[in-house]
Amino acid sequence: MRAATNDGRADVSDAPLVFAGFGVTAPERGWDDYGDVDVRGKVVVVVEGEPDGDLFNGAYTTHYQSAGYKADEAFRRGAVGLVILAGERGWARARGGADQQRILTPGAADLEFIATLDEAGKARLAQAAGVDPARLTGGQDGRFKAFELTGATLTARQSETIDTLVTHNLLARIEGSRRPDEVIVYSAHWDHIGVGGDHAGGEDTIFNGAWDNASGTIGVLEMARELSKAPRPERTIVFAHMAAEEMGLLGAYAYVADPVYPLETTVADINIDMLPLSGPTRDVPIFGKGQNTLEDDLDALARAEGRYVSDDGQPQQGFYYRSDHFPFARAGVPALMPWHGVDFVDGGKEAGWAAWRERFGRVYHQPSDEWSADWDLTSAVENLTLLYRLGLNLANGDEWPTWKPTSEFGQVRARSEAARSSR
Ligand SMILES: [Zn+2]
Known part of the structure; x- marks a missing residue:
């Protein structure tokens, strides 16, 4: 055979x-x-x-x-x-x-x-x-x-042609006090796409990736800073800076292929790829709406702030399959990625979509993705606050978020059900 x-x-x-x-x-x-x-x-x-x-x-x-x-x-x-x-x-x-x-x-x-x-x-x-x-x-x-x-x-x-690339994922953790082998992961990729091309509105040919994804790595760092001030959680919280996302999610795939913490008892991955840079928004769009119960937990937290969880509004982009949460999902771990609100408190969706299109078109994957003193981080802080509560609740509870009945990833997670149900 x-x-x-x-x-x-x-x-x-x-x-x-x-x-x-x-x-x-x-x-x-x-x-x-x-x-x-x-x-x-x-x-x-x-x-x-x-x-x-x-x-x-x-x-x-x-x-x-x-x-x-x-x-x-x-x-x-x-x-x-x-x-x-x-x-x-x-x-x-x-x-x-x-x-x-x-x-x-x-x-x-x-x-x-x-x-x-x-x-x-x-x-x-x-x-x-x-x-x-x-x-x-x-x-x-x-x-x-x-x-x-x-x-x-x-x-x-x-x-096969094999190119060897040496790079590193950077992990840090707060070890859980009671169930340390049950793990919540916050992830963000630290790489971008290098140097080259024309200036494309930037000062030089360096693809700084300030938005994509220095903003996300800052989010994970701040999450670590704030969560380390909270009483020690019962479950472990891991802060993961993933490598080589822009080369095809390679760092996250490497982690999933050789996980530091067992995937079957990894409770969730909360991935942050590009923080929203706007004034306050009513919506909290996520990639993959309808996939798993993390969105319901997030929606409950959002509702308490007068906000709501929505889909990303761009089905043609296939966003759920394009950042570091996806290798986790593919391996069965419930994963969530929040995106950029477009339902602005000031100006509604018309203003929100216009602002989104303007920024995305001008800087996404271009040298012009640079830090600017006029960044409005209000919506970033709003979203990070919700993600902080989401992760902390998971870390102090005994919930195992699940894939929804129509999700294609439920059958993968089900294969390791015994590792969770025996607890
Ligand atoms: Zn990115």
Whole structure:
């Protein structure tokens, strides 16, 4: 039986092929493209993207559309490789072909190879396998079941190119007084994207990253300062400055692949990537609204201040999959990331969206992302105060935040349920 080896080479000979539709197993949605087809030692062929409509997440994509998920699921089932048929409307294509997520899980065992085929490649595959190309599409009604492409096999030989990068995550902690192995993580990435390009409105070509993400690291530092003044919490609180987020969340993936504190008893990750820089706002948008119960805890705290939790309002951005909370979520740890309010107390949403667009367009990932004495940190302090209360409540309670029934990450968390329920 063929098996993935992780020896730095893709080496697969005459592997049988299975077509698995979107390659999605979503028990919480009653959806299973694989059915009972055995893919061990085989190459799984899937189409890009995910089914349309409300059974998935409407305008917001789910993790199921990503190449990373499809690869994880195929590997979990014992496949050796994955071929993705590029779709017309897939998320990666809509984003200019740049898949922001890591396709393979850094630091973890993975498939021998992943390949993509365009329309012409798909036609050749269908011809070789002796099937109508129209059959190589994902189902939309949940009745699709995987089938073997008996007319063809696949051989692949390719060496991996490995670049070694040495950098460091920086962790600090307040050890819990009663349940020190139960951990709340506050995270923020400390890297940015270096030097180069033109001035783009900055004074030089240094990408300072003052907003993205010096502001977030300040938030975590201040959180540590304030929480160290509070009575010692019952659970441990960890302050994590993650490396290489801008290279694809590498520091957070490295942490999750080799966690300092066990993930199954990590209560939550609260990630801070770019603090809001505005006057007071009524809303507290978060990435991934509807994912887990941390948002309900946060909403209760916000309501007490006359504020409310909302979604991020930008489904096309796929924000939930783009910062350091995501590797935690992918590993099953309930994770939350607050974003920038646009419902301004002074001027409402019209003023809020205008201010947001102006700043984001002018400085995001440009040398002009520099500190300025006119930054208004009012909303940053408002949000940090809520996040302080959220973390401290978790640290002094016995709550285990959970994924909501429609979240794609609940099935991952459930695999380590025994580690929490035995407490
Ligand atoms: Zn960032």
